[in-house]
Amino acid sequence: MLTLVFKDILVQKNRLWLIVFYGVFMHIALYSLGDIGAYGGAAVGITYIFVLGACALDDKNRSEILLNSxxxxxHSLVTAKYLTSLWFLALGLVVSTLAGTVAHFAGLDRGLVNLGTLAVIVFTGLLFISLYYPIYFLFGYLKARYYNTLLFIAALFVPALSATKVSGVGLPAWLGYFLEWFNRSQEAMALGFLGAGLLFVIISLLISIKFYQEREFA
Incomplete structure (x- = not known):
C-alpha cells in the first residue's frame, strides 16, 4: 500500500515548485479574508492541486486498468489514495504556515497561525477529501471534473466562513453557552474539529470502497 502512496507522490515530483508558489500566492490573493482565510486557502489549495493531479495522471495513463489487473x-487502492491525500494536506499545512510566518516577520499584516486556525484548516481539508473521493471512485476523474471545480471554490471560502462567530440569538441557552466556551477554548476547538474531520474521512473511505468495488472498467 505504501508503494501506491509513493507512486502518487513521485509522479508529481516535477510540480513540486507549485507548492511554494501556491503557498505564497494564496496568502496574497486571499489577504482580505484574514489569517484563517489565507492560511486555509493555501493549505487546502495545495491539497486540491496534488490530489486532483494524481487522479488526473491516473486517468491520462489509464493506470486504474493496469492496477486492477x-x-x-x-480496498488497498482506495485506502492508498486517502493516505496520499493526508500527506498532501500535511504538506500544505507546513508550506502555508511557513509562508504566513515569513510574511509576519517581514512586517506584513499577517498573524502567526494558532491552534484554533490549524483546527479549522485541518477540518476543511479533511472535509474536502471526504467529499471528493466518493464521487471520484463512483464516476471516475473526467465525469467528476465539474463537481471538483465547485468543491474547490467552496473549499477556498469554508475556512473564512468557519472563523465567523456564531451568534447566540435564537439559540437555546445551553447551546449558546456551549458555543461560547467552544470558541474560547482552542484545545476543545481543535479536538472537536479534528474528531469531526476524521469521522467524515472514515465514513467517506467506507463509501468509496463500496463504490469502487462495484465499479466496472472497460
Missing amino acids: LPISR
Missing part, C-alpha cells in the same frame, strides 16, 4: 485489492 494486478493482485492488489481495491
Whole structure:
C-alpha cells in the first residue's frame, strides 16, 4: 500500500515548485479574508492541486486498468489514495504556515497561525477529501471534473466562513453557552474539529470502497 502512496507522490515530483508558489500566492490573493482565510486557502489549495493531479495522471495513463489487473485489492487502492491525500494536506499545512510566518516577520499584516486556525484548516481539508473521493471512485476523474471545480471554490471560502462567530440569538441557552466556551477554548476547538474531520474521512473511505468495488472498467 505504501508503494501506491509513493507512486502518487513521485509522479508529481516535477510540480513540486507549485507548492511554494501556491503557498505564497494564496496568502496574497486571499489577504482580505484574514489569517484563517489565507492560511486555509493555501493549505487546502495545495491539497486540491496534488490530489486532483494524481487522479488526473491516473486517468491520462489509464493506470486504474493496469492496477486492477494486478493482485492488489481495491480496498488497498482506495485506502492508498486517502493516505496520499493526508500527506498532501500535511504538506500544505507546513508550506502555508511557513509562508504566513515569513510574511509576519517581514512586517506584513499577517498573524502567526494558532491552534484554533490549524483546527479549522485541518477540518476543511479533511472535509474536502471526504467529499471528493466518493464521487471520484463512483464516476471516475473526467465525469467528476465539474463537481471538483465547485468543491474547490467552496473549499477556498469554508475556512473564512468557519472563523465567523456564531451568534447566540435564537439559540437555546445551553447551546449558546456551549458555543461560547467552544470558541474560547482552542484545545476543545481543535479536538472537536479534528474528531469531526476524521469521522467524515472514515465514513467517506467506507463509501468509496463500496463504490469502487462495484465499479466496472472497460
